[in-house]
Amino acid sequence: MQKMKNAFFTLLAAALFLAACGGSGGSTAAQAVEEYYQAIVAQDAAKVDALVCPDFEEPAHVELDSFQGVKANLEGFSCKPAGMEGSLTLVTCEGKIVATYGSETMDFPLADRVHQVQNVDGVWTVCGSGT
Template identity: 40%
Template sequence: MRTKLTILMLALSILPAACGSSASGGATTAVEGYITALATKDQAALISNSCADWEDDALIELDSFALVEVTIDGMSCAEAGTDGEVTLVNCTGMLNMSYNGEPQSLNLADRIYEVIEQDGNWLVCGVR
């Protein structure tokens, strides 16, 4: 019985860290989760990494990837500073896309992501 209780307590202590990656990993983790959600077309993950004010824009971005195959190549994100309460995040790497066999690429360095902390969660809330 004692072993089961110890295992249960350990599992419950690990669970919050495993569930909300953007909550525990900071601004860069939120952006990486956002980009990954776009590439994998995971609407729920995209919304969970977006602030309420950005959700409509995030869904429009997601719709733009609906008909293309997307892979992420070499993504790495880092905080680039702040602008008021907004943390700015730059990424490197590429989103490689294919539509009807025609390849296209999107350089992740072409955008700066605006991230806010809201109730302990880091959320993408815009791009520049």
């Protein structure tokens, strides 16, 4: 009986660990966009690459590079679906990126952007953004 309990808890711990690791892209379109911006402010290029469509890699890296050398964080940030455009889910966000360089702080509002997100084989990826 004790061996069965140990085996159960070992499997449970492994399942929780794997669930926490997760894959690339969020489980929803909005979560994929949230993870994208979290990767941008964390300066995590590998995560950004995993979260975007191949055609959006260059613009994503331009955005990533624009925050090099500054301390950036998200404030009042959340995203939600805003409709469909063909096979793309449109996502809008609230909040802003706050970037600090030395004693200077700049706000980059996110509310005016509409993100195009696509689900390919169960993985949500950011494929573009615009106003």
